[in-house]
Amino acid sequence: DAAYDIENLPLRKVIKRLQQEVKDNGMWAAHLPEHLGGSGCGAVKLTYMNEMFGTSAFGPVVFGCQGPDTGNSEILAMFGTEEQKAQYLQPLLDGDIFSTFAMTEPQGGSDPTNLRCVAVRDGDDWVITGD
Numbered sequence: 001d002a003a004y005d006i007e008n009l010p011l012r013k014v015i016k017r018l019q020q021e022v023k024d025n026g027m028w029a030a031h032l033p034e035h036l037g038g039s040g041c042g043a044v045k046l047t048y049m050n051e052m053f054g055t056s057a058f059g060p061v062v063f064g065c066q067g068p069d070t071g072n073s074e075i076l077a078m079f080g081t082e083e084q085k086a087q088y089l090q091p092l093l094d095g096d097i098f099s100t101f102a103m104t105e106p107q108g109g110s111d112p113t114n115l116r117c118v119a120v121r122d123g124d125d126w127v128i129t130g131d
Contacts, residue, residue: 073093
């Protein structure tokens, strides 16, 4: 939406500048190894970083490790095709886009491990079963 972009332009400029500073200091996308575009800090260090990010509304965005982007970028980095990496992973790592995650099962709450439906490929179709 054009109005959204115009209204948030000053904030987006500040965030981009802060993101670049984080990248310049080698702390961008701590959840990913260096060869995949991150800083390679690993899960333990990221946990400590998230403890500090929790005090800021913009900390995770500025450091490139906000949810659900962290999980989505890890999945893309490990299992995505080269086309998917170019279309989705690189813009995520560049801080140009955000990703999403959606689930619809009422018992799932905010924990996707509670999902009960299963999608199985059957030829050209998908068969979905669940509660």
